[in-house]
Amino acid sequence: VNAPFDPGSPSHVDSPIITLLTDFGTADYFVAAMKAVILSVNPHARIVDITHEVAPQDVQEAAFTLLAAYLTFPKGTIHVAVVDPGVGSARSPIVIDAAHQLFVGPDNGIFSYVCERDVPSQIFRITNREFFRQPVSSTFHGRDIFAPVAAALSMGVSPEQLGAPHDGCVRLESLEPKPLKKGGFKAHLLHIDRFGNCVTNITRKHLPNNNAVLAINGKKIDCFKDYFAAEELKKKKRLFAIWGSAGFLEIAAQDRSAAEILKARRGDKVEVKTL
Amino acid sequence: VNAPFDPGSPSHVDSPIITLLTDFGTADYFVAAMKAVILSVNPHARIVDITHEVAPQDVQEAAFTLLAAYLTFPKGTIHVAVVDPGVGSARSPIVIDAAHQLFVGPDNGIFSYVCERDVPSQIFRITNREFFRQPVSSTFHGRDIFAPVAAALSMGVSPEQLGAPHDGCVRLESLEPKPLKKGGFKAHLLHIDRFGNCVTNITRKHLPNNNAVLAINGKKIDCFKDYFAAEELKKKKRLFAIWGSAGFLEIAAQDRSAAEILKARRGDKVEVKTL
Amino acid sequence: VNAPFDPGSPSHVDSPIITLLTDFGTADYFVAAMKAVILSVNPHARIVDITHEVAPQDVQEAAFTLLAAYLTFPKGTIHVAVVDPGVGSARSPIVIDAAHQLFVGPDNGIFSYVCERDVPSQIFRITNREFFRQPVSSTFHGRDIFAPVAAALSMGVSPEQLGAPHDGCVRLESLEPKPLKKGGFKAHLLHIDRFGNCVTNITRKHLPNNNAVLAINGKKIDCFKDYFAAEELKKKKRLFAIWGSAGFLEIAAQDRSAAEILKARRGDKVEVKTL
Numbered sequence: 154v155n156a157p158f159d160p161g162s163p164s165h166v167d168s169p170i171i172t173l174l175t176d177f178g179t180a181d182y183f184v185a186a187m188k189a190v191i192l193s194v195n196p197h198a199r200i201v202d203i204t205h206e207v208a209p210q211d212v213q214e215a216a217f218t219l220l221a222a223y224l225t226f227p228k229g230t231i232h233v234a235v236v237d238p239g240v241g242s243a244r245s246p247i248v249i250d251a252a253h254q255l256f257v258g259p260d261n262g263i264f265s266y267v268c269e270r271d272v273p274s275q276i277f278r279i280t281n282r283e284f285f286r287q288p289v290s291s292t293f294h295g296r297d298i299f300a301p302v303a304a305a306l307s308m309g310v311s312p313e314q315l316g317a318p319h320d321g322c323v324r325l326e327s328l329e330p331k332p333l334k335k336g337g338f339k340a341h342l343l344h345i346d347r348f349g350n351c352v353t354n355i356t357r358k359h360l361p362n363n364n365a366v367l368a369i370n371g372k373k374i375d376c377f378k379d380y381f382a383a384e385e386l387k388k389k390k391r392l393f394a395i396w397g398s399a400g401f402l403e404i405a406a407q408d409r410s411a412a413e414i415l416k417a418r419r420g421d422k423v424e425v426k427t428l
Numbered sequence: 429v430n431a432p433f434d435p436g437s438p439s440h441v442d443s444p445i446i447t448l449l450t451d452f453g454t455a456d457y458f459v460a461a462m463k464a465v466i467l468s469v470n471p472h473a474r475i476v477d478i479t480h481e482v483a484p485q486d487v488q489e490a491a492f493t494l495l496a497a498y499l500t501f502p503k504g505t506i507h508v509a510v511v512d513p514g515v516g517s518a519r520s521p522i523v524i525d526a527a528h529q530l531f532v533g534p535d536n537g538i539f540s541y542v543c544e545r546d547v548p549s550q551i552f553r554i555t556n557r558e559f560f561r562q563p564v565s566s567t568f569h570g571r572d573i574f575a576p577v578a579a580a581l582s583m584g585v586s587p588e589q590l591g592a593p594h595d596g597c598v599r600l601e602s603l604e605p606k607p608l609k610k611g612g613f614k615a616h617l618l619h620i621d622r623f624g625n626c627v628t629n630i631t632r633k634h635l636p637n638n639n640a641v642l643a644i645n646g647k648k649i650d651c652f653k654d655y656f657a658a659e660e661l662k663k664k665k666r667l668f669a670i671w672g673s674a675g676f677l678e679i680a681a682q683d684r685s686a687a688e689i690l691k692a693r694r695g696d697k698v699e700v701k702t703l
Numbered sequence: 704v705n706a707p708f709d710p711g712s713p714s715h716v717d718s719p720i721i722t723l724l725t726d727f728g729t730a731d732y733f734v735a736a737m738k739a740v741i742l743s744v745n746p747h748a749r750i751v752d753i754t755h756e757v758a759p760q761d762v763q764e765a766a767f768t769l770l771a772a773y774l775t776f777p778k779g780t781i782h783v784a785v786v787d788p789g790v791g792s793a794r795s796p797i798v799i800d801a802a803h804q805l806f807v808g809p810d811n812g813i814f815s816y817v818c819e820r821d822v823p824s825q826i827f828r829i830t831n832r833e834f835f836r837q838p839v840s841s842t843f844h845g846r847d848i849f850a851p852v853a854a855a856l857s858m859g860v861s862p863e864q865l866g867a868p869h870d871g872c873v874r875l876e877s878l879e880p881k882p883l884k885k886g887g888f889k890a891h892l893l894h895i896d897r898f899g900n901c902v903t904n905i906t907r908k909h910l911p912n913n914n915a916v917l918a919i920n921g922k923k924i925d926c927f928k929d930y931f932a933a934e935e936l937k938k939k940k941r942l943f944a945i946w947g948s949a950g951f952l953e954i955a956a957q958d959r960s961a962a963e964i965l966k967a968r969r970g971d972k973v974e975v976k977t978l
Contacts (some may be wrong), residue, residue, distance in 0.1 A: 168471045172460065178897040180756035182772040182949065185722065188751050189775035196718045201463050206455035209898055222457040225464035225571065241930025291930040293948035296775065347453040348484055380516025380566040398568035399457065443746045447735065476738050481730035497732040500739035500846065622728040623759055655791025655841040673843035674732065
């Protein structure tokens with residue numbers, strides 16, 4: 154579907170961007186060790202942290218954050234995503250070529266949402282130890298496999314040099330809302346952000362005209378707004394729907410956390426009645 | 429007052445610094461999206477995070493942190509500050525030219541303290557959509573307006589290309605302590621730092637000789653120290669005043685959080701009796 | 704023991720890495736101020752944060768994190784470590800040349816573990832004010848001394864230009880476990896990481912064959928594993944020992960925080976019975 158990744162494009166080779174997305178937190182030495190390895194291989198890599206605050210081992214949260222971020226990066230960007238409860242075991246390290254970017258990490262669903270939006274042109278299993286840091290530990294492939302492999306890719310190594318083609322990759326539950334027999338559809342919360350905005354899996358193609366009522370946790374939301382700071386809403390309309398910056402419909406509240414008002418958690422069901 | 433910003437100075441063009449100061453936290457995709465946009469426009473930008481831990485929508489906290497940081501940066505630095513409860517509404521996006529640096533963000537008071545210290549030479553309202561990321565969302569101007577505009581400035585675009593001159597800018601309450609009829613003056617806490625040090629709005633010009641007694645929350649502080657780790661103080665003198673690294677007088681405590689001892693919160697009044 | 708630091712090596716001069724390790728947190732202006740000073744002196748420095756989340760004034764935690772990170776960095780890296788309760792007082796600012804890297808910070812034990820592993824070839828007391836930011840505050844040597852000195856080193860200034868040789872440096876308690884009369888040895892927890900893994904001070908040279916039983920806080924651990932995600936262990940064997948990525952034996956738990964199960968805190972004793 155996509156043209157294969159082009160490691161020879163000048164912007165890529167001159168100043169490749171390598172992003173990092175992990176559940177390592179920022180208190181330990183883990184993230185610095187990955188950056189050290191990358192800069193040892195490619196002193197000119199530009200490293201951008203997406204986040205390291207993914208809840209420990211929460212692959213779905215990582216998958217969402219990567220989905221929300223990757224399209225803002227230029228072609229040739231290399232994303233390293235390491236939320237890896239299976240580190241050292243049989244799960245495969247992979248590199249995915251999709252949307253003219255590369256994605257490096259464990260095959261455990263972390264790239265699921267990206268692959269659902271942008272069908273990969275190629276996937277390879279990473280087995281070529283030539284590009285690993287030695288010795289390879291069994292507990293920190295972020296440092297010993299994924300970081301040096303990403304750095305190698307940023308130096309012009311092609312994905313096929315890393316190993317054999319890999320069939321498909323592990324998928325999380327689809328991003329698509331499910332149609333209901335009685336009309337409308339059933340969506341859910343993909344994410345709750347720092348401000349308490351509740352991000353659903355509903356996109357504009359599902360609701361091109363904003364003609365809908367949402368029901369979540371016993372509350373109804375029938376008001377759509379264009380931005381957060383509008384005129385005072387009537388109290389009972391304090392909750393509203395708004396198209397968020399990641400392309401999904403969000404449930405928000407005026408000057409407050411919608412998640413708090415709704416006692417919402419990720420995964421909560423959202424029933425959508427179209428009008 | 430200041431010479432106009434010089435976009436043509438070599439150090440600026442070769443390796444421009446763009447700082448980011450937001451209330452986005454570091455768990456979401458927001459900060460990474462801003463960096464992605466900046467590096468898409470200017471692959472050579474050097475991005476420095478000031479902080480993303482400003483409490484949600486706390487414009488005053490952001491204004492203080494920017495005040496404490498900007499003078500350590502070299503001429504030509506471009507500061508992007510986005511604490512923006514009014515995003516998408518009528519508040520103006522602006523660029524300020526002051527102290528040979530540029531400041532990009534919403535006109536909501538976030539640049540108030542900088543402008544109080546360094547009178548701007550120019551302010552422009554940002555309206556030229558040519559420099560925006562398309563399409564412009566109504567909820568994330570950090571990514572769609574402020575980041576790409578800062579990147580454009582770092583490439584040599586001049587502030588006047590962004591829009592028409594803007595009259596003044598929104599001001600927070602002044603940083604100046606207020607004289608009291610009975611002598612002395614009334615100050616307040618601008619900030620409480622990680623260590624519990626309580627930063628007042630008192631500068632050396634107000635107390636050139638350290639001859640003062642401070643009163644806050646029912647406690648008196650009459651001891652001035654030069655550094656934190658001095659000889660053991662008598663217990664009742666555990667609290668002391670010290671000139672802090674941001675140029676303001678701070679109230680600190682030996683081996684403890686002064687804020688905790690004082691049950692202090694930002695904004696608390698400090699009465700200063702000069703001797 | 705080590706060859707002296709070579710400031711003239713091309714990779715060092717072209718794109719020197721300066722790391723930062725502090726207890727400043729990321730909410731205040733402190734870290735940004737250090738970066739601003741570094742980039743003012745050397746616009747080409749590549750700054751890598753190790754962490755800023757060290758608990759306030761916790762020198763031992765900083766020493767461990769530096770120990771776990773420094774060997775992943777290339778030769779010529781300059782590490783700035785500032786956890787500095789004695790700032791402004793009599794403690795010495797020093798630069799250490801060890802393992803073909805430089806270490807800049809206060810002489811309070813923060814470099815103790817690095818020096819225990821890699822005997823320094825040289826240590827100098829930093830007194831040459833020519834390389835300081837002026838005026839030097841008495842509360843923020845990170846910004847006014849350590850950052851500009853590190854930047855100067857990254858520009859090719861040699862450590863001996865900074866001041867006179869310094870005899871030894873402050874040492875924390877040794878990393879070495881202590882032999883017990885009855886056989887085996889007494890170790891302790893050096894660190895607890897984000898995942899609740901408990902890092903001991905035991906290295907492979909102490910237990911080359913994994914033949915041991917560990918006792919900590921009333922629990923015994925006699926199971927060694929190679930990676931975290933193995934087959935289900937019997938419930939009572941949920942805790943296991945594993946060689947961690949920093950080179951130390953760790954106590955971990957399947958899908959849970961070992962520290963929580965053990966109610967473990969840093970410093971807790973670990974008795975090791977060899978079999």
